[in-house]
Amino acid sequence: MRSFDSLKKEWLKDEKFAKVYYSKRPLRVFVREIKSARLEKGLSQKDLAEAIGTSQGVISRIESGRQNISYEMMNKLSRALGHRMNGPDS
Known part of the structure; x- marks a missing residue:
């Protein structure tokens, strides 16, 4: 197996694959940082989900890259974990 x-x-x-893969890099970095912050704070996925008004399943899918994520959801996650989102003009 490879x-x-x-x-x-x-x-x-x-x-085509490379273009999509590289265009998603900022999202992969964001998700990795959010997961790391959650773990550093000792929060479970359920704790984080409750803090932002969603389900544990949504957090699981976000962290595994199987969930599309809106800017609004990114903002909620960032706020709940005490992180500042940097926009293109920051």
């Missing part, structure tokens, strides 16, 4: 890294390397040779 590793994920070898598959990703092969997939990135496809121009």
